[in-house]
Amino acid sequence: MAQASYPEDLLYHSEHDWARIEDDGAHAVLGITWYAQDSLGEVVFFDPPEVGLTVKKDEPYTEVESVKAVSDVIAPLSGEVVEVNSALGENPAMINEDPYGEGWLVKISLADPAEREQLLDAAAYRASLSG
Amino acid sequence: MSASLRRTPLYDRHLEAGAKIVDFAGWEMPVQYSGVREEHLAVRSSCGIFDVSHMGEIETSGPGAADLLQRLLSNDVTKLAIGGAQYSVLCRQDGGVLDDLFTYRLGADRFLTVTNASNHERDLAWFREHAAGHTGVTVADAIDSWAMLAVQGPIAREIAQAIADGPLPERMTCASGRLAGAEVLVCGTGYTGEEGVELLCPPEDAPSLWDALVARGAHPAGLGARDTLRMEVCFHLYGNDLMVDRGPIEAGLGWCCREDTGFIGSDAVAAVRASGPAERLVAFEIDGPGIARQGNPVAGGGEVTSGTLSPCLGAGIGMAYVPAEQAAPGTRLDIDVRGKMRPAVVKQKPLYRKGS
Numbered sequence: 001m002a003q004a005s006y007p008e009d010l011l012y013h014s015e016h017d018w019a020r021i022e023d024d025g026a027h028a029v030l031g032i033t034w035y036a037q038d039s040l041g042e043v044v045f046f047d048p049p050e051v052g053l054t055v056k057k058d059e060p061y062t063e064v065e066s067v068k069a070v071s072d073v074i075a076p077l078s079g080e081v082v083e084v085n086s087a088l089g090e091n092p093a094m095i096n097e098d099p100y101g102e103g104w105l106v107k108i109s110l111a112d113p114a115e116r117e118q119l120l121d122a123a124a125y126r127a128s129l130s131g
Numbered sequence: 132m133s134a135s136l137r138r139t140p141l142y143d144r145h146l147e148a149g150a151k152i153v154d155f156a157g158w159e160m161p162v163q164y165s166g167v168r169e170e171h172l173a174v175r176s177s178c179g180i181f182d183v184s185h186m187g188e189i190e191t192s193g194p195g196a197a198d199l200l201q202r203l204l205s206n207d208v209t210k211l212a213i214g215g216a217q218y219s220v221l222c223r224q225d226g227g228v229l230d231d232l233f234t235y236r237l238g239a240d241r242f243l244t245v246t247n248a249s250n251h252e253r254d255l256a257w258f259r260e261h262a263a264g265h266t267g268v269t270v271a272d273a274i275d276s277w278a279m280l281a282v283q284g285p286i287a288r289e290i291a292q293a294i295a296d297g298p299l300p301e302r303m304t305c306a307s308g309r310l311a312g313a314e315v316l317v318c319g320t321g322y323t324g325e326e327g328v329e330l331l332c333p334p335e336d337a338p339s340l341w342d343a344l345v346a347r348g349a350h351p352a353g354l355g356a357r358d359t360l361r362m363e364v365c366f367h368l369y370g371n372d373l374m375v376d377r378g379p380i381e382a383g384l385g386w387c388c389r390e391d392t393g394f395i396g397s398d399a400v401a402a403v404r405a406s407g408p409a410e411r412l413v414a415f416e417i418d419g420p421g422i423a424r425q426g427n428p429v430a431g432g433g434e435v436t437s438g439t440l441s442p443c444l445g446a447g448i449g450m451a452y453v454p455a456e457q458a459a460p461g462t463r464l465d466i467d468v469r470g471k472m473r474p475a476v477v478k479q480k481p482l483y484r485k486g487s
Contacts, residue, residue, distance in 0.1 A: 041163060044422070044440045045420065045440060063469070067167040067168065067355060068162065068439075069424075070422075
């Protein structure tokens with residue numbers, strides 16, 4: 001997508017990652033923000049992590065690659081990977097085209113649902129970008 | 132960005148064209164406009180235009196100019212005709228590479244050498260230091276006298292020809308001409324493996340020259356595409372594939388070294404050529420997914436010095452120094468890409484050929 005966008009229903013991490021808490025409150029889908037994909041440029045490679053991987057809030061859990069560079073992806077929340085977006089193996093550009101939809105990276109089961117309190121809402125994340 | 136960064140005369144054009152600007156060797160340069168892949172493919176299929184005004188120029192002139200350059204440059208400068216272009220490396224006494232350079236002979240006693248931005252000051256100091264022992268030669272820093280545009284692609288010459296007052300010089304030659312009203316040194320050289328020209332012009336004329344070329348269909352292309360294009364055709368990038376602690380023979384640049392000219396470093400280069408280098412720079416392609424990057428170790432010794440995803444080949448490609456016995460095309464390598472071993476195959480250079 002060409003225009004900056006930060007949906008209201010997501011939670012954001014200052015390292016340019018988003019989390020969508022599932023209705024059950026126990027799982028979250030993770031991805032990178034519009035800002036992150038725009039800074040990176042065209043994503044040409046995503047090698048998803050293994051299902052079962054333990055991810056820790058604020059620490060890198062996978063990488064996305066543009067033509068020019070490799071970027072670490074930081075986990076906005078802690079948990080265990082229960083599903084990965086394997087379609088990105090064939091079509092990593094979805095991370096650019098639809099970062100909050102088809103470009104999702106992984107789904108995790110949350111280790112500590114209270115961690116979400118530390119994340120930013122869309123307005124706060126947007127403000128952090130302009131600062 | 133820091134105020135100490137330099138801007139080329141085309142900086143405003145880049146912003147207008149939607150460029151992402153990065154710090155490159157002390158310059159604010161466009162890394163991409165619409166996207167690296169799209170710009171890359173534009174150069175392969177039609178025509179791209181690059182601002183390479185960050186590159187430096189050294190003018191060496193006077194009756195002793197040819198003698199000085201023969202001592203400094205690895206190639207045989209006596210073979211460089213007026214209106215010719217020649218590639219060479221600049222070596223230290225121990226054969227380590229200080230820079231790789233194109234030199235254009237503008238007259239019997241006048242040469243223009245194009246330096247890499249990151250090496251310009253060091254090259255200039257090296258030229259001046261050695262000029263001190265030569266008579267009748269003047270070394271001048273010409274970096275502020277020239278802007279430089281590279282127009283590259285299958286229709287690049289056609290586009291440049293349309294705004295030129297006379298025929299363009301052929302490959303590996305150079306000539307002065309008027310393009311879009313500007314006095315331009317037109318050079319039949321490039322860094323993409325495509326047809327095209329490199330244009331050196333006074334900085335104040337660069338914007339109108341840029342506009343004239345873009346108006347005729349040259350697609351602005353940034354340093355990102357410049358890098359992926361040169362990797363597909365295995366051109367060296369100083370600081371990646373060339374460095375002071377490796378020599379030209381290891382780098383596969385023996386073809387531009389004429390040790391019988393006695394250039395600085397020629398004894399060391401001759402010794403490596405005679406005994407065979409311990410390692411060689413090879414081109415490789417990753418077999419399967421993954422993209423190797425500069426600094427990734429090669430199992431069994433060696434390291435990747437350049438790597439990317441090739442837009443034309445659709446695979447991870449790059450160059451690596453490997454032990455000489457692993458350098459033959461077809462040799463299988465395992466590259467440690469941040470902890471994952473990625474199988475790769477040594478390939479014939481260039482990795483990309485027209486029509487492949």
